Amino acid sequence: MLTHLVLAATLLAGLGMSSAMAGSDGAKLYGRHCAACHGANGDGGIGIPLSLRSFQAGASDDYLSKTIRHGRPGRVMPAFSKLDESEIKAIVRHVRSWNKGASATYTGQHVKGDPVHGKKLFAQYCAACHGADGEGGKGTGVTYSRPRDLPIMAPALHNPGFLAAAPDAMIKATLMHGREGTPMKSFLKQGLKEKDIDDIVSYVREFEKQPLSGSARVLKVENPVIVRDSPYDLETTVENAKRAVSNNNFFYGRVQTLEYGLTAPADENPKQVIVYFCNISLLNQALAIDPRVGMFLPCRITILETNGKVQVMSVNPNVLSRLFNNSELNRLCDEMTKSYTAIVEEATL
Amino acid sequence: MKHSLKWAGAAWLTLLLCMPAAADDLLMARANRMFPEAMTLLQSAISSRGYTVTRLQQVNENLQRREFQSDMYRVVYFGKLEEVRRATARNPDLIPFLPLNITIFAEGDQSILVASHPQMLQEFFPDPELKALFERWEKDMVEIMDEVREEK
Numbered sequence: 001m002l003t004h005l006v007l008a009a010t011l012l013a014g015l016g017m018s019s020a021m022a023g024s025d026g027a028k029l030y031g032r033h034c035a036a037c038h039g040a041n042g043d044g045g046i047g048i049p050l051s052l053r054s055f056q057a058g059a060s061d062d063y064l065s066k067t068i069r070h071g072r073p074g075r076v077m078p079a080f081s082k083l084d085e086s087e088i089k090a091i092v093r094h095v096r097s098w099n100k101g102a103s104a105t106y107t108g109q110h111v112k113g114d115p116v117h118g119k120k121l122f123a124q125y126c127a128a129c130h131g132a133d134g135e136g137g138k139g140t141g142v143t144y145s146r147p148r149d150l151p152i153m154a155p156a157l158h159n160p161g162f163l164a165a166a167p168d169a170m171i172k173a174t175l176m177h178g179r180e181g182t183p184m185k186s187f188l189k190q191g192l193k194e195k196d197i198d199d200i201v202s203y204v205r206e207f208e209k210q211p212l213s214g215s216a217r218v219l220k221v222e223n224p225v226i227v228r229d230s231p232y233d234l235e236t237t238v239e240n241a242k243r244a245v246s247n248n249n250f251f252y253g254r255v256q257t258l259e260y261g262l263t264a265p266a267d268e269n270p271k272q273v274i275v276y277f278c279n280i281s282l283l284n285q286a287l288a289i290d291p292r293v294g295m296f297l298p299c300r301i302t303i304l305e306t307n308g309k310v311q312v313m314s315v316n317p318n319v320l321s322r323l324f325n326n327s328e329l330n331r332l333c334d335e336m337t338k339s340y341t342a343i344v345e346e347a348t349l
Numbered sequence: 350m351k352h353s354l355k356w357a358g359a360a361w362l363t364l365l366l367c368m369p370a371a372a373d374d375l376l377m378a379r380a381n382r383m384f385p386e387a388m389t390l391l392q393s394a395i396s397s398r399g400y401t402v403t404r405l406q407q408v409n410e411n412l413q414r415r416e417f418q419s420d421m422y423r424v425v426y427f428g429k430l431e432e433v434r435r436a437t438a439r440n441p442d443l444i445p446f447l448p449l450n451i452t453i454f455a456e457g458d459q460s461i462l463v464a465s466h467p468q469m470l471q472e473f474f475p476d477p478e479l480k481a482l483f484e485r486w487e488k489d490m491v492e493i494m495d496e497v498r499e500e501k
Contacts, residue, residue: 035379272444300445311441315445
């Protein structure tokens, strides 16, 4: 009997400890992967405020898990493909610890409605915030310390990550009850009937069958580096590059070797030269869309000589679209890729 | 018919989710520190792992000189000479991605740090000889970010 009691106590203590450990792991994992965008206590910032009572009440654990797993392609929230299931569960538990209420559960049953009528209602009631094509509110949620008009960005509904995470029943519940503390109001209170709401849900589900929305598109990169061979010697190519920079509406900043600052100037390898340049207006536009792009600043192209062969190269700016998972950068990335290619080609012409 | 349409929708969604996009390729950290303090911690965390800080890019000053407003914003470049020499000798295409860097900027009375995962370079440069180096850069970068975030 005593042995059983000791065993039971040990087991319970063990369970308690493992639960506490999971809790602390969840906090640590949240701190590492989520807090930068969602805030240390889930009060939002770049990402949505996860601790918001109405969000907690409306989102199921499954929705949170799938959102972490799939992210929102093109909408900043990344897919955490390297986290395993137990890590994701630990993060979800941590997020749930901010709210003591029961979390929502939803069936996977499809809501039957008329998507044609739903489309009309969507245009009337949803499009102003969620976009005509369900592409989501402008700004992708990246606002940092810049002024914010809304406490939450209208999410992209026409997004494979959202559609995989949100069951029909959850979308319906959100439409029925709204989300207190956000601009999302109850559609019932706006005079719609449950049948109308079903029609909207069935229209939103139809997004799955439509081509990918522009806001969910991330540029593909075949080659991360733009490279051209130069017929000139290193010095001439550097001068050509400086001229090409100015000809393409950038101002030339400085020339340094790759090893600048790593060793004494006399020991630097003079055959690896970097030309730094910038266009402040373009930079300001990029930072306004996504302040994280600074990690690729300033613009630069590399000129190097290996065994008498001179090459000019730069990072392919389209890499940024994927790296930041921000479709609003796509236009700028495309422009930058064209400019970089033009500079590299002009320097080696 | 309806059943097969549902399957088609699910298959389409699966296909879209399998597209190579939206991976967690960025390391980000929010430090509960004012910018100057976080900046000092960051440089110390970098140096304590044997890296040399080569340059501090002053982004906000450059913007303000042309009348664009910005919070405090720096890009911190760092590296180790021998590693940079070894890696670029084997693969010169790596040069545009070096030296390593971490972006740091103010958000109110907190600071945000951003860097790309060095391990991502493995996908672009699948040289087995560089694998161990990328992995160590990854480990160091994660530790640096953790140190600045968790410093009490």
